[in-house]
Amino acid sequence: MTAHASSDGLARPPVPTQVRRARWAVSLIFFLNGASFCAIMPRYPELVESIGLSNTAFGLAIGLGPIGGLLSGLFAARLMGGFGSARIAVAAQMIASTSHLLVYTAGSWLWLALSLALAAAADAITDIAMNAHGMRVERRYRRSIMNSYHGWWSLGAVTGGLFGAAAAQLGLPLWFQGLIGLVLFGALAAGSFRFLLTGHDSTERSAAAPPAPAGAGPSAGSAGEVPADVAPSGLRIAGMSLRALGLVSALGMVLVFAGSTEDAGNTWGALFMTDTFGAAPFLAGMAFVAMQGAQTIGRFTGDAVVDRLGDRATARLGALVGMAGMSLALLMPSPVLALIGFAAAGWGVATLFPAAFRAADELPGVPHGVGITVVGWFARLGFFVTPPVVGALADALTLRHALWMVPIYALGILLFSAVLSTRQHREAP
Template identity: 30%
Template structure:
């Protein structure tokens, strides 16, 4: 197959497949978000217990990211993608079928493992595609993820009164598998993805702590802040509107829908913004600006909802939209910066940064849940708001 197409043609084909793969990653990973309040109530979980459930996905994500960093360099990206696209939907199907804390925990573990594998590997392929095609596509790939997340949120919210969570999530999982399998065949062949199984390559083996790898840790912490904010907006947004503002089923998914729509806008304009203003400036403005507006919206809208529900509803959605605009370009910006550190294989660098950031994406909602039980959910939401500001601070380590 690699002899029948030019490298440029392989790059274009992989680019098209990646757009679709990232779309379905958003669909699968966010498929349960609009149904979280129902699942929480059906299993009988408190806020802290729901937070504990998220630890399952955290553990899965950490192990999945570590596995991906080594596996793609040993076996090539195509083989790793082919396995990961099956694991993620199985996790979602398990989440829809869960009737106990333990079952939901294990399903989230599977989801986290598959998601981290596919995310790290997909981003590694994306770096090589940009090199082959000589165009900037990274942020648009993540834009497709946001489109998928938005679509699945709108779908889940719109059918909440007619379809139960089990049917919703199992259906989404099965449909995603049917699309994922053929798409995985169009990844780059081994001779073009720069991961040919040469495990002796020194660039693939880097120390955990060293001067040359220190930037990866700082980039990881920056990504951690952005992804903790993203994970908390995803997993707690509907509950914030339902429990703290009295907004009913279906409509309480509006906060994450606003967040996702804003991320779509930010990501499809992100490649232009990163080129014109530079990744560091985009992350800095998005982190500080998003945190200020999001935090102000929560502080105003929650108490206002008792007396003026409509203005409060509008304000809270503006806040979530501002967070989405700020977070949108962050992950791609840190990924690109990591992939261009001299002397370190891109797949390994992306995995090192990604394992820190993706762990935050999953563990952030857990901490938010504990804080919500100790204080209240509106107060707890200022934790991800602060971490979004932290991401803006770590923009200083981005040198590309």
């Protein structure tokens, strides 16, 4: 095994085989997390029709679903502290794959809402745990790889979306599609566990902080970090100072608007194509695929872009692209421009989840796992609030008019992106 050159031309220590395998295992969990649920979304028009739901009722069911995620996400840090991020990520993903079968077989509004709540509860814990474990592996790599994880999530989402769209076009029964997902996705998640990192989740954090020389005072990190045991006293919430809580909350607001943008394609993309253009089932599913496909490209190339521009400039550039693309699609509606608009929105928010999770996990004075948990909780808040709003607007006006919320989300990203770093990701020494 040989050393590789880093972005600054210096030799980088080789990455051990165990760590490389752990990276692929984490990537697989991200892929499965995206594929398992996103395979459902192209079938939403069938569920709406079979149950007989209005846009408002459907949006309310989708919006109530994340309540499960909001509640379960509060316990993610405690679960990881007791069982480790590896066990929790795998177990929660297997539970999520099981609960998705209930969504496919929903026969009433209440059944749909409750099954979505259970799926969201499992997904929230998976999301937090797999990001936490991904940060462990990134610290072993000593360079940015978080965007690639989320790229695998988006690739899974595209794969699941294509599978769901093809199944809809072929008339595959909903229950049968759900059964395939349960067996396939659940088995792959279980198989990934043996390749994840062992040891306590704080292992890499401890190794990254060299001990101070004898007699020296506490040293500050590159961001002025103050060790938790010598942090100033004062009012603390969940182990965080009010300033740290404010920063984490601002990072969470970035994800509120990023998640709301994703929801526009996830929940409403197929319905928009069907209602506005009378699109066939496969073409209707392409709205979701266009958004996730562009997001996949943005995430796999995102580490290089962020290293050059920094998280803040990348976020603002993406918000402007998403705003312009979706505005054009809504001003001049056609199937082609609609797909371009959804793609622009997906590319625009591609790097925001990795950026916010990394920043929250590395904030000074924030206990391990708590930053990611809080930021992830805010993201679920966006998924909870916006679907009922868009659904009500769609019934009062049209879905085309309701989707003008997407450019408004971009304005929110521009506002709160100020909390993201302006610096490129630096390799650990």
